[in-house]
């Protein structure tokens with residue numbers, strides 16, 4: 001089984017991607033320790049160019065999208081039968097998810113419209129804000145809402161909602177031990193729940 005992580009920051013390889021990597025590394029480590037086989041893949045949306053959904057309804061006629069942009073390369077990856085879960089990592093922008101995260105989630109409607117292809121896949125969320133309490137929890141729940149629309153199975157960090165980082169930590173985002181711990185805990189829980197469901 002594969003878990004795909006999507007970093008939905010406007011900036012490549014910054015705090016959002018860093019926390020996603022921490023999460024995916026912990027996920028892989030937990031699975032290896034338990035002797036289960038789990039692959040991970042990180043996708044950085046900052047490297048891709050695509051807009052939100054146009055509501056043209058082309059996807060009502062099949063697993064397809066009318067917009068010929070970089071989202072096209074994600075369709076095959078996300079539709080693959082071995083994908084068992086999705087982790088969305090997003091910065092907090094204006095108290096909620098980034099427009100990149102929203103555009104991504106809106107475009108995934110094509111999987112719902114073609115037989116709920118994300119049903120029973122695991123879903124986890126990581127957020128990172130410039131402030132310690134800048135909207136991380138609300139943002140996580142907003143992404144959870146989209147995951148519920150897909151009938152996914154939501155996984156938290158074993159304590160609270162998911163990964164919640166602070167980019168402007170006095171020691172830098174790499175020094176945000178609390179945020180890093182929540183991202184790692186989410187990875188551990190994803191691996192544990194994947195093992196419970198699929199062995």
Ligand SMILES: Cc1cc2nc3c(=O)[nH]c(=O)nc-3n(C[C@H](O)[C@H](O)[C@H](O)COP(=O)(O)O)c2cc1C
Pocket residue numbers: 009010011014015016017091092093094095096128129130131132133134135167168
């Ligand atoms: C347009 C915009 C809006 C933002 N709004 C918030 C906010 O509401 N709350 C917050 O804590 N941080 C906010 N920030 C700060 C980002 O969440 C923070 O810089 C985050 O680390 C960005 O992720 P990155 O390091 O992957 O770029 C905002 C940043 C931008 C660019």
